[in-house]
Amino acid sequence: MTRWEINSLRDFFEVVLENYPESHERFTYGEYGSDEDQDYRVGEENIDDYRDLIHETGHQLVEAAVDDRWDVQSVAQTNLADIPYIAIMHPSESKSTTYGRYVVYLFDPARNRAYLSLGIGASVIGDYAEAIPGLSGGRRTQVDILEWLALWYRNQITVSEGIKPGPIDFDDSLRRGDSYGSGTICYRGYSLDNLPDNDTLIEDLQELLEIYKGLIETRVQNINVTLGDKQAWHVSTEDYRWPTWDAHDIVSIGHELDPDEFSRPPVDLKSIEDSSFSKTSGQGQAYRFTQEMSEGDFIVAAIRGKSNTHRIRAVGRIMSTNLEDSEPSIFDVLENESHFHSVQWLDFGAQVPITLGTNIPLTDKTVTELTADELSHVLGTTMVYLVAAGLYENVGSVVSAITDKTQLDITVNTDATIDDPAADTIETSTFEAETDEDTAKNEGWTLGDIDWVTLAFDLEPDDIALETLHFKDETELLEEAIDALSAGNHLLFVGPPGTGKSDLAQILSEALVEESYELTTATADWSTFDTIGGYRQQSRGDLAFAPGVFLSRFQDDRHRPTNEWLIIDEFNRANIDKAFGSLFSVLTGDDVLLPFSEEGDDIRVYGSEPDQDTVISSTDYVVPDDWRLLATMNTFDKSSLYDLSYALSRRFSYIHVPAPTAEEIDQPLVKAYVNCWEAVDPDPDLIEAVTELWKAVQEERPLGPAIIRDVLLAANVDLTRGVVQHVLPQYEGLMNRTQETLLENISETGHVDTDRIEVFGQQYFGLTDLDL
Numbered sequence: 001m002t003r004w005e006i007n008s009l010r011d012f013f014e015v016v017l018e019n020y021p022e023s024h025e026r027f028t029y030g031e032y033g034s035d036e037d038q039d040y041r042v043g044e045e046n047i048d049d050y051r052d053l054i055h056e057t058g059h060q061l062v063e064a065a066v067d068d069r070w071d072v073q074s075v076a077q078t079n080l081a082d083i084p085y086i087a088i089m090h091p092s093e094s095k096s097t098t099y100g101r102y103v104v105y106l107f108d109p110a111r112n113r114a115y116l117s118l119g120i121g122a123s124v125i126g127d128y129a130e131a132i133p134g135l136s137g138g139r140r141t142q143v144d145i146l147e148w149l150a151l152w153y154r155n156q157i158t159v160s161e162g163i164k165p166g167p168i169d170f171d172d173s174l175r176r177g178d179s180y181g182s183g184t185i186c187y188r189g190y191s192l193d194n195l196p197d198n199d200t201l202i203e204d205l206q207e208l209l210e211i212y213k214g215l216i217e218t219r220v221q222n223i224n225v226t227l228g229d230k231q232a233w234h235v236s237t238e239d240y241r242w243p244t245w246d247a248h249d250i251v252s253i254g255h256e257l258d259p260d261e262f263s264r265p266p267v268d269l270k271s272i273e274d275s276s277f278s279k280t281s282g283q284g285q286a287y288r289f290t291q292e293m294s295e296g297d298f299i300v301a302a303i304r305g306k307s308n309t310h311r312i313r314a315v316g317r318i319m320s321t322n323l324e325d326s327e328p329s330i331f332d333v334l335e336n337e338s339h340f341h342s343v344q345w346l347d348f349g350a351q352v353p354i355t356l357g358t359n360i361p362l363t364d365k366t367v368t369e370l371t372a373d374e375l376s377h378v379l380g381t382t383m384v385y386l387v388a389a390g391l392y393e394n395v396g397s398v399v400s401a402i403t404d405k406t407q408l409d410i411t412v413n414t415d416a417t418i419d420d421p422a423a424d425t426i427e428t429s430t431f432e433a434e435t436d437e438d439t440a441k442n443e444g445w446t447l448g449d450i451d452w453v454t455l456a457f458d459l460e461p462d463d464i465a466l467e468t469l470h471f472k473d474e475t476e477l478l479e480e481a482i483d484a485l486s487a488g489n490h491l492l493f494v495g496p497p498g499t500g501k502s503d504l505a506q507i508l509s510e511a512l513v514e515e516s517y518e519l520t521t522a523t524a525d526w527s528t529f530d531t532i533g534g535y536r537q538q539s540r541g542d543l544a545f546a547p548g549v550f551l552s553r554f555q556d557d558r559h560r561p562t563n564e565w566l567i568i569d570e571f572n573r574a575n576i577d578k579a580f581g582s583l584f585s586v587l588t589g590d591d592v593l594l595p596f597s598e599e600g601d602d603i604r605v606y607g608s609e610p611d612q613d614t615v616i617s618s619t620d621y622v623v624p625d626d627w628r629l630l631a632t633m634n635t636f637d638k639s640s641l642y643d644l645s646y647a648l649s650r651r652f653s654y655i656h657v658p659a660p661t662a663e664e665i666d667q668p669l670v671k672a673y674v675n676c677w678e679a680v681d682p683d684p685d686l687i688e689a690v691t692e693l694w695k696a697v698q699e700e701r702p703l704g705p706a707i708i709r710d711v712l713l714a715a716n717v718d719l720t721r722g723v724v725q726h727v728l729p730q731y732e733g734l735m736n737r738t739q740e741t742l743l744e745n746i747s748e749t750g751h752v753d754t755d756r757i758e759v760f761g762q763q764y765f766g767l768t769d770l771d772l
Helices: 009-019 044-065 123-131 142-154 177-182 198-216 242-248 282-292 372-388 395-406 436-442 474-486 501-513 576-588 667-674 684-698 705-715 719-731 736-748 754-764
Strands: 071-074 085-089 101-108 113-120 184-191 223-226 232-236 250-253 298-303 310-320 339-354 367-370 409-412 490-495 517-521 533-537 543-547 565-569 592-594 603-606 620-622 629-634 652-656
Touching (some): 009 044, 009 184, 009 198, 123 142, 282 339, 282 367, 339 372, 395 409, 474 490, 474 652, 501 517, 501 565, 501 629, 576 592, 684 736, 705 719, 719 754
Parallel strands (some): 232 298
Antiparallel strands (some): 113 184, 232 367
């Protein structure tokens, strides 16, 4: 309930236009807050009334005016917004006001004006503007790009009388007025003098929603693509793949084609439909990549956004398929990839965020085929975003660049609404656009407006592909880990060296949060400076607080709250209790104040998510409820490295990742591991020898299969070399008698050079009396 009597949308408009305060009329919290002695028209005790006016009353009235197809979002932050808004968006187009197109009510309290606008999310475009490489003609700002895109979209729609073209001219005193105004495609304006009745307000809203709906369903027709006998594909870069693709002129996939899974050899199938696999399954995608892609096919390197915009990095042409290897080995560069094609790429120089509307041809799978019409839509939209950012002079120049690199047949439509950017229509802005960093510094980020990473705690073990790992009880192990994470626990993977603890932690993280995690390795010299942070000298010479590996997971470089999981390998190599200190209270939901920041401002770490309308400043770090810490610990290190305190250890669920016992080790088991490993193809004699060696050491000092993989890779030259390089160093720190027993057991297998093993034991372990 508010203090005003509001029964309709018109009542709401009237109250906002008459009462909502300008920034100088209201109390403000925070670093740039108000003078407590000043008598404001809207004091601290009244802030909630105005916040509820927008976020509750207005929000509910707009929700009541639209059907369930639409999502309604409204501003809800601790400090009142300069330009309060209520946005209405289609969930297939956008899930946040930071990107995409949506209908939005915008209020200008300085001029007592309200606007029903069809606009473009500004924040992602701001990120794009900052990521664009330096240009000889000068960098385009956020406002420049938004104005250009608004013009392009404006020319795709037909509107009735009374709807005006953007931009909206907000009062200069309002923060974000430039970006909100320049991103306006079209709008209706209202004031107290011309405020229509309630039915007309709702009719205006429905009309603009229909225009919005038509726009997001439109396939742009500024170009036409002809594929002929070639095909077009979207292959996901997953963020981490692109630098290697670019450096080695390749495209790759992680799913490995397993012919034994097919009822007929894959090469004999006409298409994946002739098998029992779907196109989107792991084997289905591997089949399409290896059997259906061919020389001359067109590739779009992109990421399909699930809760953010789609990002195009490059396009290219397949030059040759199914590469065997290269120098340096591509199989070593991308260890988790299985198949590779050679590609000639056209790199756009930045991730280009594009909005494709409904029926999006890009998918969140690794490999997706695109029809000529779908490719025309994706490329046509991408070209416009490239031109809007100033990366290319016009659509024609983008077409020339693409055709030169890929031989793709592209026709530019002569009657396209916008072909080239009109220099006399869109002038370079003479003022600097407010960046996200400025916004964060002055206002902070409203927690409810943050696009958190989408988690997949509902995954089943069968949904997770352990392609490079093999476990005896794989399903049980995955169930145990997923159940613990779903229950809110952090994980500590324990077991002998080489059992796949680190790989398992990464595979689980990728399955649950995609690329939103960070892997680091603990070291003995870790301190709070490394984990929490401290003062570091900046490029301009001054000192500023910089977060460490822990705090960095919760805030990006624009101080925007993030949710990035952390994997710490070899956890107890550091004195974790000392290095993390009071931060581990955060793992149980406690808030912590850290006296690190300048000018006496403490750093606050929220151990549980505060209210969604909380404003998060640059000195605030929010640990989301679904954030997790995953760590690994070698059980052999427990006696020689730091122990975990009881208080710390009880914050984790322990997941035991065992090595096989000596009784379990046999040649079929070794072959099962070999089938999971890349670049390992031992002959039967070598498998027999390694099996016997592994059994010989397993009772005294269990080793995981990863150690055996390293031995097999080295054994192509010399089996003894593999044992010396990868097995014997694992025995450092053991009692001398145990070391002697292990070396004797290895020598007795008859598969190694005993003299070399003896010399290593004498010189490395100090076993001067060793006689093998």
